Amino acid sequence: MEKENLHKFCGTFVKERLARIHKNIDDIQTSLTAETKSSAGDKHETGRAMLQLEREKLGKQLAEAEKMKQVLSKVPKDGSNAFIGLGSWVITSKADYFLAISAGEFKNNGKSIYCISAATPIAKLLFGKQVGDTVSFNTKEIKIAEIK
Numbered sequence: 001m002e003k004e005n006l007h008k009f010c011g012t013f014v015k016e017r018l019a020r021i022h023k024n025i026d027d028i029q030t031s032l033t034a035e036t037k038s039s040a041g042d043k044h045e046t047g048r049a050m051l052q053l054e055r056e057k058l059g060k061q062l063a064e065a066e067k068m069k070q071v072l073s074k075v076p077k078d079g080s081n082a083f084i085g086l087g088s089w090v091i092t093s094k095a096d097y098f099l100a101i102s103a104g105e106f107k108n109n110g111k112s113i114y115c116i117s118a119a120t121p122i123a124k125l126l127f128g129k130q131v132g133d134t135v136s137f138n139t140k141e142i143k144i145a146e147i148k
Helices: 003-034 041-073 121-126
Strands: 089-092 096-100 104-108 111-117 134-137 140-147
Touching (some): 003 041, 003 096, 096 121, 111 121
Parallel strands (some): 096 111
Antiparallel strands (some): 089 096, 089 140, 134 140
């Protein structure tokens, strides 16, 4: 399995997330447009306010997803370095990690690789390390076996 598959998995994750957020924003916009002034004015205003709050929340999620897309665009699709950095596929004694964006678990041929953001605690410990190094995470020693 190539790192390219991990990159594609992350790309699909971001694309689906963006599509879901855009759909929700469109749905809220439709609801706001469809809201008509009723005789129960306070109830109407409360409904509109709730929709506005939901739209703001989705706006923040959209900005976050766009940022993920931007980070992923900077992740190298191939090659490996002696030191762990953005785009490294790290095989450790505990688990395998792909340092790019938080996209969850990628499964291939019964093997799990966790796609994690550089901002996660484990990624912060791994950055700059090399094969043979050991890090301590949650009182467990994790040995770096391979960097792809």
